[in-house]
Amino acid sequence: MIKKVVKFGGSSLASARQFKKAANIVLSEKSRRYVVPSAPGKRNDSDEKVTDLLYQCYDLAAEGGAYKKVLNRIKERFAEIIDGLELNMNLAYEFDRIEENFLNKAGRDYAASRGEYLNGMIMAQFLGYEFIDAADVVFFQENGVFDSERTNVELGERLANVERAVIPGFYGSMPDGRVKTFSRGGSDVTGSIVARAIHADMYENWTDVSGFLVADPRIVPDPQVIETITYSELRELAYMGASVLHEDAIFPVRREGIPINIRNTNRPKDKGTLIVESTCRKARYTITGIAGKKGFCSVNIEKAMMNAEVGFCRKVLSVFEKYGISIEHMPSGIDTMTVFVHQSDFEEFEQSVIAGIHRAVEPDLVEMESDLALIAVVGRGMKAVRGTAGRIFSALAHAHVNVKMIDQGSSERNIIIGVKDADFEAAIRAIYDIFVTMEL
Numbered sequence: 001m002i003k004k005v006v007k008f009g010g011s012s013l014a015s016a017r018q019f020k021k022a023a024n025i026v027l028s029e030k031s032r033r034y035v036v037p038s039a040p041g042k043r044n045d046s047d048e049k050v051t052d053l054l055y056q057c058y059d060l061a062a063e064g065g066a067y068k069k070v071l072n073r074i075k076e077r078f079a080e081i082i083d084g085l086e087l088n089m090n091l092a093y094e095f096d097r098i099e100e101n102f103l104n105k106a107g108r109d110y111a112a113s114r115g116e117y118l119n120g121m122i123m124a125q126f127l128g129y130e131f132i133d134a135a136d137v138v139f140f141q142e143n144g145v146f147d148s149e150r151t152n153v154e155l156g157e158r159l160a161n162v163e164r165a166v167i168p169g170f171y172g173s174m175p176d177g178r179v180k181t182f183s184r185g186g187s188d189v190t191g192s193i194v195a196r197a198i199h200a201d202m203y204e205n206w207t208d209v210s211g212f213l214v215a216d217p218r219i220v221p222d223p224q225v226i227e228t229i230t231y232s233e234l235r236e237l238a239y240m241g242a243s244v245l246h247e248d249a250i251f252p253v254r255r256e257g258i259p260i261n262i263r264n265t266n267r268p269k270d271k272g273t274l275i276v277e278s279t280c281r282k283a284r285y286t287i288t289g290i291a292g293k294k295g296f297c298s299v300n301i302e303k304a305m306m307n308a309e310v311g312f313c314r315k316v317l318s319v320f321e322k323y324g325i326s327i328e329h330m331p332s333g334i335d336t337m338t339v340f341v342h343q344s345d346f347e348e349f350e351q352s353v354i355a356g357i358h359r360a361v362e363p364d365l366v367e368m369e370s371d372l373a374l375i376a377v378v379g380r381g382m383k384a385v386r387g388t389a390g391r392i393f394s395a396l397a398h399a400h401v402n403v404k405m406i407d408q409g410s411s412e413r414n415i416i417i418g419v420k421d422a423d424f425e426a427a428i429r430a431i432y433d434i435f436v437t438m439e440l
């Protein structure tokens with residue numbers, strides 16, 4: 001029988017109404033056997049996530065402040081869900097224990113994890129599934145790093161004879177039993193870990209969008225959904241700011257060849273986006289997606305005969321390394337090299353780095369330009385098609401966007417373009433139009 005792990009994000013479980021949608025999704029397919037819930041998220045734009053309320057409440061309680069008001073708001077969020085689902089369930093005992101542990105300073109991670117813990121208990125009762133506390137099956141090492149192998153073995157054994165279960169997302173335990181969480185949005189990671197441990201056929205990640213979009217909807221109105229994307233393409237887009245899934249959620253399932261399907265709880269009929277290791281499926285368009293970021297700065301170094309000087313690049317890069325500045329891109333010419341860095345990381349060390357470069361390689365000229373944006377045009381389809389770069393640049397020329405930098409990786413999976421921050425949106429719209437609107 002096919003086995004699926006289904007993870008629901010905070011907005012999919014923010015109220016009784018959303019909970020019912022999620023439960024209907026689980027019950028509509030027998031294969032949906034393991035459920036990983038987040039804590040209740042925002043019900044609307046001005047609402048607060050229960051996880052944020054828990055942090056606030058804990059900080060107040062631990063400092064001896066007035067925490068009761070926030071605690072009551074958290075209690076009300078869960079009461080609304082329990083009442084709306086007409087469950088015969090009382091969390092008074094759980095809340096007493098939580099309050100006591102807050103006052104005993106059980107830790108911020110413990111506090112934050114209670115949203116998932118309680119939501120898991122509610123979900124288990126509503127579905128009639130077994131509840132398994134993540135603290136008993138997800139483990140961290142002494143140094144705080146996730147213990148993937150121990151977790152995989154113990155979780156696999158624990159679930160081997162459990163037909164259907166709810167395992168709360170986001171947390172696990174340290175060797176001494178203390179609760180420890182992943183970073184924010186970490187329920188995605190738990191879902192992936194569970195999928196690996198049970199050798200799932202599919203990891204469904206239910207959220208409030210119908211998958212990854214080809215471009216950011218704040219820039220391109222109503223963009224198309226990406227039907228299939230490979231893990232590598234996803235990495236490139238995620239690195240450039242496209243975010244739907246926690247980055248660490250990819251690794252556990254990727255190594256087992258388990259696909260992830262991003263789905264929309266509010267539109268369960270939509271197919272969403274399928275994330276796979278590799279595929280023969282032709283992408284609908286030449287490109288899979290476009291993403292980008294603003295706020296870069298370029299340092300341009302010139303020196304006659306640079307190309308003949310062995311170790312030149314290393315010496316320049318070691319100056320950046322010395323100040324802990326990460327390098328984003330490094331296009332080079334014959335007697336020039338340019339280093340792209342994040343403006344915000346660089347500003348503080350700017351003058352020291354320039355002086356360091358002068359000392360290290362005695363350049364003829366060092367110039368800087370700020371307020372630059374990088375745009376990644378990503379797609380496995382580009383390799384097989386001629387003229388992709390040509391189309392990008394003619395689209396940008398038509399949109400009056402000046403291209404400051406071009407970088408095509410040897411994978412031929414992406415082309416990175418540098419433009420002025422002010423041209424960022426126009427450039428993305430122009431690229432979207434030429435590849436998607438025109439190919440529709």
Ligand code: ASP
Pocket residue numbers: 009010038039049051052115169170183184185186187188
């Ligand atoms: N509730 C946690 C957060 O808000 C984890 C999650 O939702 O994935 O970050």
